[in-house]
Amino acid sequence: MFTLGIWLGLLVALSPDSSTGLYYVAVEQALLYQAPANGAYLALSRREPVRLLTRQGYWWRVRTQDGAEGYVEAHALSNVWLRVSKRQQRLYLYRGTTLVRSFPVDLGPNPYADKVQRGSLANPDDWRTPEGVFYVAAKNARSRYYKALVLNYPTADHALRGLQEGRISPAEYRAIVEAEAAFRMPPMNTALGGWIEIHGQGTGQQVNWTQGCVALRNEDIDALWPLVVVGTPVLIEP
Template sequence: MRAAFFPIFFALVFGISGAAPPDRDASPPLYYSIERDGTLYARPDRTAPLPDFRPLALQEPLFMLDAQDGWLHVRTMDDVTGFVPEEAVSNVWLRISKKQQTLFVYRGADLAMRISVDLGLNAIMDKVRRGGTLEPDHWRTPEGNFHIVAKNPNSKFYKALVLNYPSAEDAERGIRSGLITEEEYDAIMEADETLEMPPMGTLLGGFIEIHGNGTGGSVNWTQGCIAVTDWWIDRLWEIVHVGTPVLVE
């Protein structure tokens, strides 16, 4: 389920990363579960769970067939249909263009917001390893497919949405280059599979966040994070959940 999420999700919305644009008549709108162990119901009634069906996984893709009175009629990837409360799912995802220094907020295929961002001190290069005061060139914003793994309401940068960097792709790169140990590799891979916080203290770096205290003027000063103004982080806080997909390119 996890391995299929990003290819399916990004292929069906706007044809990101070279995929063909979706046929809106043939492809129902795509949502994803924002609950761990969510429930699929037989009808729009919380007392009527679908018999003999497994719990819905966090970030599980769901095709929306219809909406009525606070409920969505959905189909899973394995062609099981049922109902979920609308607050149990989302179609919000984020795309960050380093070239445009802009965070784009989408609802499905529809662009909802565009926000100016501050990036890492080296805003051009992809992140390879942990930076520091002696290696400020490595304070870079990583590129790739990520998701929000935690929300920190008490960040020193006001509020923070934590990305799951390093991801499985970063772990593969890290083990090939000798930056991480086998144990660190295994821990990152397990965290990626279970949508938990990955180890943040390896030589790959960590704690890459979308956080507040941004200038709003596309100034590159962070240690790899994406900074927006406090006003914007408040808006994002309301609609972004643990599991929200984030594409950085």
């Protein structure tokens, strides 16, 4: 299966000229047509990667990873993705390989370590910001922290590590993996923690106060809001 993690890997590995045509489906389902608005023959799922071949106004001709070619409505595709550098304490907004903007962020109390389990007042060091490849699983316009982009943490990768380290049960592992495969919100109540978000009301002063989330200034989350959709890839690096 061609995942968004591989899609991000291609963007990083390829030269700017060769990767500018990489997009992903940004709606729940997009139809692939033999000709603009005529002869729909294939349904593309949210997050499915495609390569842009040509633009014809509102219709874009694309090729899927399986080699199918056809036309898709332009609004159904996006190449927007986010990268968070914990070391630099910044969030970077990209279109393909082009950096559009960057923003200062606040992180969890220990920004130098990866998240492995749920944090608490007794163990605030575990309120860490997780690392890996995620996607925006939901958007909350009425968050306690102004606005929030909810990430799909824990992912299947985090679940595998948690299972191997004895932090979660086989049943919890399967539930997380199945949720990711079905594009559902993963269980948030395991020992791995959950509800990791990119949200507002951050200070922008490099003060790490969140419970593992990535906090921006309200005006910065406003700038991201119309560009980010459910399914937008997010890479969080050390």
